Amino acid sequence: MKVLFIILSGGKGKRLRPVTFFKQKTLLPASRGKRIIDYAIESSNICNISGVKGRTIVLARYKSHQVVDYVNKKYPEVTVLTERESFDTGGAILQHWQVICEYGPKVVIILNGDHFVNLPLKLIMQGYKEKIPALLVVGIRSNAEYHDYINVKFNSNKLLDRFHQRASDIAYTGISILRFDALKSCIENLSMGPCNVTKDIIEWIYEKHGGVYYILENEWEDLGTWTRYIRFLSRKFIQGN
Numbered sequence: 001m002k003v004l005f006i007i008l009s010g011g012k013g014k015r016l017r018p019v020t021f022f023k024q025k026t027l028l029p030a031s032r033g034k035r036i037i038d039y040a041i042e043s044s045n046i047c048n049i050s051g052v053k054g055r056t057i058v059l060a061r062y063k064s065h066q067v068v069d070y071v072n073k074k075y076p077e078v079t080v081l082t083e084r085e086s087f088d089t090g091g092a093i094l095q096h097w098q099v100i101c102e103y104g105p106k107v108v109i110i111l112n113g114d115h116f117v118n119l120p121l122k123l124i125m126q127g128y129k130e131k132i133p134a135l136l137v138v139g140i141r142s143n144a145e146y147h148d149y150i151n152v153k154f155n156s157n158k159l160l161d162r163f164h165q166r167a168s169d170i171a172y173t174g175i176s177i178l179r180f181d182a183l184k185s186c187i188e189n190l191s192m193g194p195c196n197v198t199k200d201i202i203e204w205i206y207e208k209h210g211g212v213y214y215i216l217e218n219e220w221e222d223l224g225t226w227t228r229y230i231r232f233l234s235r236k237f238i239q240g241n
Helices: 036-043 064-074 088-095 097-103 121-130 180-187 197-209 226-239
Strands: 002-009 053-060 079-082 107-112 115-117 135-141 150-154 160-163 170-179 212-216 220-222
Touching (some): 002 036, 002 097, 036 064, 107 115, 135 197, 170 197, 170 212, 180 197
Parallel strands (some): 002 053, 002 107, 135 212
Antiparallel strands (some): 150 160, 150 170
């Protein structure tokens, strides 16, 4: 089974200014010599999962030359594609749709490059090989004080019941696992231009095909604000990681 990982690394990082005037937010220091983007790239390593073949691409826009230099040196097996125009997260995928199709994946996994994530791919993909749903949304249990974008609700059968429903204790991590044919049907209904992965792609697939979910256990954090970024660094320093 061929899996394509798409890591989004094009944002301007406005919430982390003034540092991001000079540095791409995904390249900010994390811990033990790592940058933030390292977590997403390392989570795309599927070499220990039998029967699964993977490829990782990073989509860069803002200060893309920094991303290209860093990733090419540290991860020569990872491809960095530069967006020609800033069309939001979904537009980045649209611009490079031909490359995605040429690889011919069975499954596409979308990750955000500015998040800490330790994705338990082996557990996720074991269930995926048996029956591949059109959409698997990755969430984390939280509360409104800790994550201010709680927006997923599930029913008793572990199916997505509502999307963008804030009365929930599940926060959507921005990680989505999509069956390629479902993604393709969505892309064919979009025109080139600004679009958002969550609002224009994930929600469309959910409405057409439904979805299931996977809950992480303290394996994810959004590092896109100073509060969360500093809290993450402080915790890593105390833990010695």
